[in-house]
Amino acid sequence: QVQLEESGGGSVQSGGSLRLSCSVPERGYWMSWFRQAPGTAGREGIAAFSTTGSPSYARPVKGRFTISRDGTKNTQYFLQMNDLKPDDTAMYYCAAKQGPVPLAYELGISEYPFWGRGTQVTVSA
Numbered sequence: 001q002v003q004l005e006e007s008g009g010g011s012v013q014s015g016g017s018l019r020l021s022c023s024v025p026e027r028g029y030w031m032s033w034f035r036q037a038p039g040t041a042g043r044e045g046i047a048a049f050s051t052t053g054s055p056s057y058a059r060p061v062k063g064r065f066t067i068s069r070d071g072t073k074n075t076q077y078f079l080q081m082n083d084l085k086p087d088d089t090a091m092y093y094c095a096a097k098q099g100p101v102p103l104a105y106e107l108g109i110s111e112y113p114f115w116g117r118g119t120q121v122t123v124s125a
Helices: none
Strands: 005-007 010-013 018-023 029-036 044-049 055-057 065-069 076-081 090-098 119-124
Touching: 005 090, 018 029, 018 090, 018 119, 029 065, 029 076, 044 065, 055 065
Parallel strands: 010 119
Antiparallel strands: 005 018, 018 076, 029 044, 029 090, 044 055, 065 076, 090 119
């Protein structure tokens, strides 16, 4: 079982920023970010890298959120969240799988067998 650890959540006012981090113990894992808003049943894929190396974003966060990863070990991923809005309030999860995710499936929940426990992000108006 792969242990993923998220950190960096918190409470901010609308327009504020937060930076989430997620680490995995070793190289070779493809990682992405999901979130689940309160009262909703499912998790939404919001940011991931495709196999081309380009980032993919869900429409609600595009232009405000940026995914990055450490340049050497590829064991840590980050999600910079700017201009946060109350609708961004959710539990944020990182997810991982061994090896790359097929192109165009990088935000698909079924691609990732390993999940962190989540970190709460709350944005007040």
